[in-house]
Amino acid sequence: MVKKQNSGFYRLNRNIFIDEKQSKEFLSNGFIVTPVSEDPKVEILTSIVKALKEKWNYDDVHQQAPFRFSAYNNNSCWKKEVFNKISAYIEPFINQTLINYIPFVVNLFEKMPNSGDNSISIHQNPSFTDTQTNDSVSIWIPLTNVSKINGTIGVLNGSQTFLHHYRAANMPNIFSNITDYLINTGFKPIEVIKGNAVILNDSIFHWSYPNLSEHSRMAVQVICIPSIAKPQYYYYDDRINRLNIYSIRKEFFFEFNCKEEPTNVPLIRSIPFQYKKISLTKLKIYFLNKRILRLREKVSTVFKKIFNN
């Protein structure tokens, strides 16, 4: 089923999980938490990541950050290895959980202790395919128990349906007018016990809290797209307010530099486009309408039950 969104675009509103309950929860909240069933304590994943870390040169980056993020690394061979090793590990889990999805990008995030404010700023994940017909998801697997104290992710429940637009990897900060609201009120930290994964709709508003603990917080992100989807990359040219849409393959991300305009991939089209900052009033009205709609649905179900009896 295709549903019209407030931004004028269309998005798919279908079940993407094998388990119907998970599908329902994901459609409503924009995320679910589920055990990584084949590797209950993620020991296998932890040893794969440990071996990959031995080859991780933290200084060889195209972008500085107060946390370690494998996508910022310049070593394409190492990034390919990260993808291959972790994809092979996660594929059985994907096949048991999602309907016809494949791994497309793999990232490692590490937040070291005592490294200042290493929160990851508020964002939506980029689009990796045509967002009018397909949704991508991120499987986020922390390798330790995580909470607000050691840098778990915080999400605005249900925000995945608020703004369905093209999400360029280099999109400007559209959250500046609602940052205080999100951090102080809107975001809820997702507490996760080791052995569980969070599966996020990539358009949900989220961030991750600073790691205030004495230990490193390591996590793996596997971005998955439907197997039939055509992968795309969106680059925003803010000098002329245009969005360039490129056809890509997964190998594109091994050489990836998130700030640079792509040069060696086919351009599908270039469209006039301008990102707008989100207004707090509009966000609040949107969620109020959603609540009213849910209440009306509940009332109508109760009435149906009464009159059918």
Ligand SMILES: O=C(O)CCC(=O)C(=O)O
């Ligand atoms: O690991 C983190 O701290 C951030 C993860 C994140 O933003 C994501 O998986 O989209």
